[in-house]
Amino acid sequence: MEDVCAEIITIGDEILFGQIVDSNSQWISQQLSLAGIKTTRKTTIGDVREDILTAFAEAESRVHIILITGGLGPTKDDLTKPLLAEYFNSPLKINDEALSQVKEFFESRGHELTAINRRQAELPECCKKITNRLGTAPGMWFEKEGKVFVSMPGVPLEMKTIMTEEVIPKLCDYFDTPIIYHKMIRTIGIGESFLSEQIADWETGLPENIKLAYLPSMGQVKLRLTARGENEEYLKNQVQQEIDKLLPLAEKYVYGYDQEEIQGAIGKLLLKYGLTLSTAESCTGGYLAHLVTSVPGSSDYFQGTVVSYSNEVKMNQLDVKEETLIAHGAVSEETAKEMAEGIRNKMKTSIGLSTTGVAGPGGGTEEKPVGTVWIAYSDAHRTVARKLQLSTDRLLNIQLTATIALNLLRIQILKNY
Amino acid sequence: MEDVCAEIITIGDEILFGQIVDSNSQWISQQLSLAGIKTTRKTTIGDVREDILTAFAEAESRVHIILITGGLGPTKDDLTKPLLAEYFNSPLKINDEALSQVKEFFESRGHELTAINRRQAELPECCKKITNRLGTAPGMWFEKEGKVFVSMPGVPLEMKTIMTEEVIPKLCDYFDTPIIYHKMIRTIGIGESFLSEQIADWETGLPENIKLAYLPSMGQVKLRLTARGENEEYLKNQVQQEIDKLLPLAEKYVYGYDQEEIQGAIGKLLLKYGLTLSTAESCTGGYLAHLVTSVPGSSDYFQGTVVSYSNEVKMNQLDVKEETLIAHGAVSEETAKEMAEGIRNKMKTSIGLSTTGVAGPGGGTEEKPVGTVWIAYSDAHRTVARKLQLSTDRLLNIQLTATIALNLLRIQILKNY
Numbered sequence: 076m077e078d079v080c081a082e083i084i085t086i087g088d089e090i091l092f093g094q095i096v097d098s099n100s101q102w103i104s105q106q107l108s109l110a111g112i113k114t115t116r117k118t119t120i121g122d123v124r125e126d127i128l129t130a131f132a133e134a135e136s137r138v139h140i141i142l143i144t145g146g147l148g149p150t151k152d153d154l155t156k157p158l159l160a161e162y163f164n165s166p167l168k169i170n171d172e173a174l175s176q177v178k179e180f181f182e183s184r185g186h187e188l189t190a191i192n193r194r195q196a197e198l199p200e201c202c203k204k205i206t207n208r209l210g211t212a213p214g215m216w217f218e219k220e221g222k223v224f225v226s227m228p229g230v231p232l233e234m235k236t237i238m239t240e241e242v243i244p245k246l247c248d249y250f251d252t253p254i255i256y257h258k259m260i261r262t263i264g265i266g267e268s269f270l271s272e273q274i275a276d277w278e279t280g281l282p283e284n285i286k287l288a289y290l291p292s293m294g295q296v297k298l299r300l301t302a303r304g305e306n307e308e309y310l311k312n313q314v315q316q317e318i319d320k321l322l323p324l325a326e327k328y329v330y331g332y333d334q335e336e337i338q339g340a341i342g343k344l345l346l347k348y349g350l351t352l353s354t355a356e357s358c359t360g361g362y363l364a365h366l367v368t369s370v371p372g373s374s375d376y377f378q379g380t381v382v383s384y385s386n387e388v389k390m391n392q393l394d395v396k397e398e399t400l401i402a403h404g405a406v407s408e409e410t411a412k413e414m415a416e417g418i419r420n421k422m423k424t425s426i427g428l429s430t431t432g433v434a435g436p437g438g439g440t441e442e443k444p445v446g447t448v449w450i451a452y453s454d455a456h457r458t459v460a461r462k463l464q465l466s467t468d469r470l471l472n473i474q475l476t477a478t479i480a481l482n483l484l485r486i487q488i489l490k491n492y
Numbered sequence: 493m494e495d496v497c498a499e500i501i502t503i504g505d506e507i508l509f510g511q512i513v514d515s516n517s518q519w520i521s522q523q524l525s526l527a528g529i530k531t532t533r534k535t536t537i538g539d540v541r542e543d544i545l546t547a548f549a550e551a552e553s554r555v556h557i558i559l560i561t562g563g564l565g566p567t568k569d570d571l572t573k574p575l576l577a578e579y580f581n582s583p584l585k586i587n588d589e590a591l592s593q594v595k596e597f598f599e600s601r602g603h604e605l606t607a608i609n610r611r612q613a614e615l616p617e618c619c620k621k622i623t624n625r626l627g628t629a630p631g632m633w634f635e636k637e638g639k640v641f642v643s644m645p646g647v648p649l650e651m652k653t654i655m656t657e658e659v660i661p662k663l664c665d666y667f668d669t670p671i672i673y674h675k676m677i678r679t680i681g682i683g684e685s686f687l688s689e690q691i692a693d694w695e696t697g698l699p700e701n702i703k704l705a706y707l708p709s710m711g712q713v714k715l716r717l718t719a720r721g722e723n724e725e726y727l728k729n730q731v732q733q734e735i736d737k738l739l740p741l742a743e744k745y746v747y748g749y750d751q752e753e754i755q756g757a758i759g760k761l762l763l764k765y766g767l768t769l770s771t772a773e774s775c776t777g778g779y780l781a782h783l784v785t786s787v788p789g790s791s792d793y794f795q796g797t798v799v800s801y802s803n804e805v806k807m808n809q810l811d812v813k814e815e816t817l818i819a820h821g822a823v824s825e826e827t828a829k830e831m832a833e834g835i836r837n838k839m840k841t842s843i844g845l846s847t848t849g850v851a852g853p854g855g856g857t858e859e860k861p862v863g864t865v866w867i868a869y870s871d872a873h874r875t876v877a878r879k880l881q882l883s884t885d886r887l888l889n890i891q892l893t894a895t896i897a898l899n900l901l902r903i904q905i906l907k908n909y
Contacts, residue, residue: 091531093521117536217507267565268608290506319866360785361778364799368777371853371886380799382781388796392493436788464600465624
């Protein structure tokens with residue numbers, strides 16, 4: 076079955092120049108993908124006549140569906156509607172239904188209908204009006220030789236409502252769309268290249284209709300499986316079978332699926348085993364606690380943190396021994412371990428997790444250059460530490476340390492409980 | 493002077509299908525505009541040979557500068573590099589400098605250099621390598637008949653570093669860009685509409701060649717002045733004169749300029765007056781400490797933090813009285829004040845700063861709905877608290893609380909020292 080393909084055209088200088096972020100096109104392509112329509116290109120152009128007309132023509136030459144957002148306001152610099160009229164060679168005319176809706180919209184807010192707002196009810200004769208119940212600019216549906224153009228306002232809430240209630244159902248009627256099923260497998264603790272070598276045979280063995288993508292970020296690699304076919308149940312099973320084959324090859328790196336983040340997965344593990352957590356942070360400066368507490372309901376298992384930036388605080392608040400600091404320094408296996416044990420006792424939690432290191436840019440030495448970090452895990456039965464050698468970038472070091480510490484916690488929980 | 497125009501091409505199914513948001517292209521077009529380069533189109537395409545080659549050719553036919561991000565990983569689905577080699581008809585060859593950098597990158601992390609990672613050091617012969625000090629995929633600079641192609645990794649931090657340190661300066665050398673002078677005035681504690689009312693006359697009085705942009709974000713409003721001309725010194729003075737006129741109208745909201753963030757401004761103030769800081773955090777869960785410690789050298793004035801998620805920790809670690817918690821609850825003026833005083837005494841700092849609130853989504857009550865927050869400041873002579881009523885979004889509440897707490901700290905230091 077042939078792919079039903081769509082392009083998204085976003086019109087507006089404010090997005091082109093980066094004054095506002097284009098959140099619409101991401102959302103639109105997600106919805107299309109769920110509906111079995113493949114987005115093959117996104118284009119952003121400014122309020123420039125030639126650019127807009129060219130973009131229409133280029134997109135029409137490539138795909139079945141052209142979705143356009145923005146440039147529908149009543150002001151001079153909004154060109155989309157007149158240019159659609161020109162492109163389809165179909166004059167703008169007042170649409171009576173649209174006019175009464177615009178009238179109603181303004182009257183309900185106690186405003187007069189101005190000449191400028193009247194123009195919002197003008198539509199190219201050849202298009203079908205798409206009702207916009209949240210705003211004054213209607214959507215427009217054009218059909219041309221089996222291809223469909225849809226124009227929608229750029230206001231996210233209006234666009235989303237129009238897409239969900241009108242456009243997606245209409246498109247699925249009009250086109251013979253396949254079923255697409257996505258599954259994201261989230262891994263941590265192994266780099267993209269190492270993971271890809273480890274699962275190379277599995278990857279080459281994937282069925283024709285399942286595509287694999289590697290999405291690396293911040294010490295993690297997400298594997299996205301995209302399956303196409305006619306039957307959702309079949310695809311779900313087919314993908315699950317592939318995941319079952321994959322897990323033995325990468326089990327210890329897989330922490331979750333789809334939208335689940337590492338801090339969320341950790342939360343589930345702690346709840347599952349009835350464990351509580353506290354953290355002692357030096358180089359991460361509270362970022363580790365921030366990740367843990369960014370999860371709703373984390374107060375059920377997270378007790379608290381001591382951020383110990385000075386040796387005094389390490390000694391007074393975490394009972395790190397002065398001899399340890401003198402003998403081994405603040406960035407050492409011994410200090411990391413005493414911090415993890417100290418916070419666990421102080422906060423009376425099942426587990427204590429600690430970080431201490433040289434985040435940079437300053438503070439590095441020959442022996443302990445910037446990026447040298449120790450992390451430690453402590454529970455009632457054991458305390459283990461790990462050394463990391465990270466980058467020279469302070470923020471990156473903070474974020475990587477926190478992520479790797481959460482993975483140390485994950486591994487130890489799975490091993491010990 | 494003719495505009496120097498650029499197009500941004502983003503390559504990757506994960507962005508095309510909406511699995512991750514494309515934050516890169518917005519940032520890139522902002523930086524280009526700051527450098528006097530005009531973005532005329534943004535295109536996102538998938539990991540598809542024909543689409544990528546067509547996009548290269550189309551962009552080359554339209555503009556001087558083509559910036560490409562994504563598709564540079566070592567795995568099978570990353571096509572950008574081989575297709576650039578094909579497009580410029582220039583074979584891939586191991587770049588010795590790149591190879592030694594990749595080697596070093598992996599060896600410093602205690603890994604062997606695998607065959608796949610070796611491929612990261614392969615570059616089209618005709619391109620200039622752009623060093624990527626945060627990752628293993630180098631950037632590439634191609635020149636063709638007065639036009640420039642630049643390929644960068646899609647990892648935001650790597651891309652941003654390469655753009656700032658290498659690409660933008662190179663582009664400004666290579667092309668005859670107009671002199672553009674930017675000055676950012678950073679304000680906090682006043683909303684966009686109120687600020688704009690307060691400085692309306694000043695705004696209308698700005699010279700023709702100076703444009704003003706309001707950039708609101710997270711409880712702050714940045715005012716960006718963009719001056720266009722031929723002489724940088726002249727523009728600097730011209731802009732400074734306008735700032736001198738502005739300050740009397742908004743002085744108490746202005747905390748810094750250009751890239752200086754509120755946490756950096758706070759650091760300078762603390763150093764200036766020889767003050768030390770500690771924080772006690774409930775609803776911000778360590779994010780406030782993270783902001784403070786994200787500043788290099790913050791260990792000179794920051795002692796530490798207690799994140800007290802449970803009442804036990806509030807009592808045991810911060811000496812909050814049990815009666816206070818029973819009588820007024822954890823989210824109250826009294827608790828916030830005792831937390832600030834408690835941490836100040838515990839950590840022996842000049843100032844203690846505290847946050848306690850209902851971040852949400854759960855935990856709200858009739859009397860204290862989600863978004864109810866108390867923050868407090870305490871020094872040797874006084875303790876003051878402020879109540880906030882924020883949103884229903886957990887992460888937004890955490891970030892807003894931390895920012896507003898830093899502004900409370902700023903105001904109190906300026907008032908009391």
